[in-house]
Amino acid sequence: MRKEFRIVDCIYVFLLVFPVLCRWFFLDSWETRFTYNLFNYPLFLPELSFLLMVIFFPQVKGRNIKLVTVSIIGLIFVYIGCVWNSFPNPVINFLGGSDFFLTTLMFGLFPIKTKHIPYLKWILLGALVLLGIEIVLFSTVITYSGMQDRQEYGGITRISSTVGGSTGTAVVLFIVGTIVYHCFKINRTIRVGSVCFTTVAIIFTFSRGALLAQVLFVLFLSFKWIRHLKKQRSVFVFALCLIGVVFFSRSIKELKVMEGFKERFNNSIESGDITSGRTERWEMAYELFKESPIIGNGSGYINPYIRGRNIGAYSRDMFSPHNVYLLCLVDYGIVGFSLLCIVLLLFWKIAYNKEDSTLRFAMFLIIVILMNVEIIFFSMHYLFPFCILAYVSKSKDKFTKYKMSQVYGKSCVYNVS
Numbered sequence: 001m002r003k004e005f006r007i008v009d010c011i012y013v014f015l016l017v018f019p020v021l022c023r024w025f026f027l028d029s030w031e032t033r034f035t036y037n038l039f040n041y042p043l044f045l046p047e048l049s050f051l052l053m054v055i056f057f058p059q060v061k062g063r064n065i066k067l068v069t070v071s072i073i074g075l076i077f078v079y080i081g082c083v084w085n086s087f088p089n090p091v092i093n094f095l096g097g098s099d100f101f102l103t104t105l106m107f108g109l110f111p112i113k114t115k116h117i118p119y120l121k122w123i124l125l126g127a128l129v130l131l132g133i134e135i136v137l138f139s140t141v142i143t144y145s146g147m148q149d150r151q152e153y154g155g156i157t158r159i160s161s162t163v164g165g166s167t168g169t170a171v172v173l174f175i176v177g178t179i180v181y182h183c184f185k186i187n188r189t190i191r192v193g194s195v196c197f198t199t200v201a202i203i204f205t206f207s208r209g210a211l212l213a214q215v216l217f218v219l220f221l222s223f224k225w226i227r228h229l230k231k232q233r234s235v236f237v238f239a240l241c242l243i244g245v246v247f248f249s250r251s252i253k254e255l256k257v258m259e260g261f262k263e264r265f266n267n268s269i270e271s272g273d274i275t276s277g278r279t280e281r282w283e284m285a286y287e288l289f290k291e292s293p294i295i296g297n298g299s300g301y302i303n304p305y306i307r308g309r310n311i312g313a314y315s316r317d318m319f320s321p322h323n324v325y326l327l328c329l330v331d332y333g334i335v336g337f338s339l340l341c342i343v344l345l346l347f348w349k350i351a352y353n354k355e356d357s358t359l360r361f362a363m364f365l366i367i368v369i370l371m372n373v374e375i376i377f378f379s380m381h382y383l384f385p386f387c388i389l390a391y392v393s394k395s396k397d398k399f400t401k402y403k404m405s406q407v408y409g410k411s412c413v414y415n416v417s
Contacts, residue, residue: 012057013119015049016110021127022046023381024163024172035310041095042310053110060110067108067346074101074339078299081332085298087314096308097299099380103387104343112391121183128176128194132201134161135169168376170202170210175385178217178362179392195221209373213365220361278322278373285321289329296333303327306379324371327378351393359393
């Protein structure tokens with residue numbers, strides 16, 4: 001089925017993802033330069049595109065009223081928590097910790113639809129390739145100023161990227177990689193290549209949680225693929241896959257990446273701290289939760305959020321619990337945790353697709369594994385791909401490719417319908 005290129009859908013996608021792409025690829029100095037204090041809100045200038053969406057797309061069909069309602073309730077509750085806990089400036093802490101519910105509100109008002117995916121998938125494929133190349137190059141042959149605190153395992157450097165820390169970068173790679181795999185249904189080369197490329201990039205981050213999620217995702221795809229093959233082809237395909245794994249393993253061995261992982265695991269075992277201090281942090285976070293279990297201790301109490309740091313939001317800045325659920329319990333109590341669970345349930349429902357459960361399984365891995373090892377999902381540029389994943393999973397289209405004549409020729413549609 002041939003589809004027409006619509007400039008209005010292209011603009012819609014661009015305005016929605018542009019701020020996040022800037023967050024992913026801007027250096028820290030660039031982010032600081034493009035961040036201005038607007039009525040005590042640390043506005044990252046590319047985020048003005050969200051305002052343009054409100055202006056250019058005031059009426060969007062298919063808005064998720066339930067998600068919008070829960071997000072507004074969540075924002076109100078965040079502010080109440082800051083006032084209730086007598087923060088020096090409740091407004092500052094509210095603005096600094098509003099990213100989570102502002103992001104869910106944005107997707108409730110401006111959902112991703114099937115017609116947007118042909119434009120979105122190429123943007124995400126480009127982002128995946130650039131992030132993967134950045135990680136591999138800076139971990140091996142390229143250095144930059146500010147790498148004094150780098151960690152080396154087996155000759156491979158574990159670094160932070162323009163996205164953030166190593167684990168945060170690995171989380172973004174995992175989510176974007178799964179979306180790319182799903183979107184390119186009619187291009188098997190890109191699908192297989194995206195899985196292999198994502199796996200290699202995650203390996204170079206030395207993130208154990210993200211690697212575990214990626215391995216489980218690859219196993220899920222493998223069983224799903226083999227199950228749909230005809231019996232006479234199954235053995236042949238399985239043999240090819242086995243050969244591919246062998247060659248892949250040898251390539252990784254030549255780069256000494258596996259030696260790096262082995263060294264990191266050995267260091268953890270020798271120090272008696274396999275979880276890198278996470279279990280102790282979880283115990284301390286639980287004790288803080290018990291101090292105010294119902295409404296929580298307030299936004300940014302235990303650890304300042306990224307946006308909150310830019311405006312000097314109040315925080316005891318003790319430690320990061322490396323767990324979304326525990327951070328939510330400490331800052332927002334049982335009430336806030338309930339709102340978080342409702343949001344995740346709504347996205348789980350959005351992602352339902354009885355014909356293809358691939359991305360829903362990826363979402364399961366994010367909720368069960370990745371949200372238990374990091375707190376980054378309370379920041380917009382980490383939560384954004386998770387929200388995109390849910391909406392992309394729901395679509396059932398084959399994402400027909402556009403021919404160049406359709407994109408640049410007479411068949412282009414420029415009118416808003």
